[in-house]
Amino acid sequence: MSTSQNQQIQILKAASSKINEVDFDNVTFGSVFTDHLFECDYIQGAWQTPTIKPYAPFLLDPSARVFHYGQAVFEGMKAYKDTNDSIWLFRPDENYKRFNKSAVRMAMPEVPETIFMEGLNELLKLDQAWIKKGLGNSLYIRPFMIATGSGVMASPSDNYKFMILLSPAKAYYSGEVKVLIAEHYSRAANGGIGAAKAAGNYAAQFYPTSLANQAGFQQVIWTDDATHTMLEEAGTMNVFFRINDTLFTAPTSERILDGITRKSLIEIAQKEGIAVSVRPVLVSELVAAAKDGSLKEIFGAGTAAVVNPIAGFSYQEVYYELPKTENSYASLLKEKLTNIQNKLAEDSFGWTVKV
Structure with missing residues (x-):
């Protein structure tokens, strides 16, 4: 695992990629994730240093407020790769605005645009090999935030975790509905x-x-x-x-x-x-x-x-x-x-x- 610093985002690269283990032609929507994820913690009123690191489980206190009072919001968006290997997002500003609108409604802190957008861009660049070209191929993006503060008192959390996950996706077809x-x-x-x-x-x-x-x-x-x-x-x-x-x-x-x-x-x-x-x-x-x-x-x-x-x-x-x-x-x-x-x-x- 190597460490580098980019635009104040700490980047910890995975020692190896699992991309060769994935059957991109038969991937089930939302079931496979790329090599890295983005995270940034909000602790006692301040956003901490954002980090990109290898995708892995993380620990939470059993009394974390997300488990007891449901403070959790998310977004769904996609990235695409054109014939020239350039990466494109579709109306990401709308997702960003809606994410913070959801956060406010759930008494959660708004995520700064620099953290959301720059974190997403750097994560996409790092895992760009997971974005396949061609109509029907895309990379699903799941930004989300959960309450991580401990204690079962019925009040908003003081600590939160904002994360972005990436998942390769094929054209979604659910058959006759x-x-x-x-x-x-x-x-x-x-x-x-x-x-x-x-x-x-x-x-x-x-x-x-x-x-x-x-x-x-x-x-x-x-x-x-x-x-x-x-x-x-x-x-x-x-x-x-x-x-x-x-x-x-x-x-x-x-x-x-x-x-x-x-x-x-x-x-x-x-x-x-x-x-x-x-x-x-x-x-x-x-x-x-x-x-x-x-x-x-x-x-x-x-x-x-x-x-x-x-x-x-x-x-x-x-x-x-x-x-x-x-x-x-x-x-x-x-x-x-x-x-x-x-x-x-x-x-x-x-x-x-x-x-």
Whole structure:
């Protein structure tokens, strides 16, 4: 292991790489990690020296607040390599802003931009061999922060650990997705933490999603907590509905995550001349559109899958199959966005940032 100093980031290099042990053609999403990780501790009101070091487990006190009160936030983003071996990020400023918005909501310290961005850039440069070229290949990036202060008193921690992990990823395909519209469970509530990427949001989805799985569905479309009449998100993704030739999606709120893929697809759709309506979408509207044939598509949007088409939905024990649509908006928008991300098309929006 060698040690060097770069832009006040301490870099401890792994003695050897495990990259040759990885089957990049068959890697399971989020299961394999690169040789190094980035970490920086926040102790008693001050950020410490950031470090890049070999990927390895670390110790925490059993009374660390993250275990007892759930102070944990994260982000999801990707890096891409173009045909010239240059590395690109997609709208990293949006991930950075959302990360700190989540941190504030969870009473955690904001991470300085220099630590977040410079740490990420140096980590990507060090493990750049893990980023494979070609459409469908990427490096998934997981920045996260946890409360590490000890003690089981019910109050915010005084110490935190910010880390960045890297994981090689192939094109995400989950097969045909059938969804169940939630009639009882909710993803989030007004005044809650639905707009934050807090770890507990995702844990709370596992149980109702498992019930949907047992009933033969892959995901849940969440509805609002008060009336269960408004459609909000699909699983862990934002969701779009195509009725005739208009795309509908719910507005962001305290309950709905401000998805970066979501906002990008909206801008691309508008540029392509597709009508987009950002407003609350009622379950009754969706059912009526399915019955009269005007419902053409439903698809989720998020970092991992980019766009995930939905084959059909169930509501009140009635299943509605969607038509097989040629030249779907889902495929068009996914192609446009992934071409920008992979530098295969002009980025007229200025979204891509070179590392």
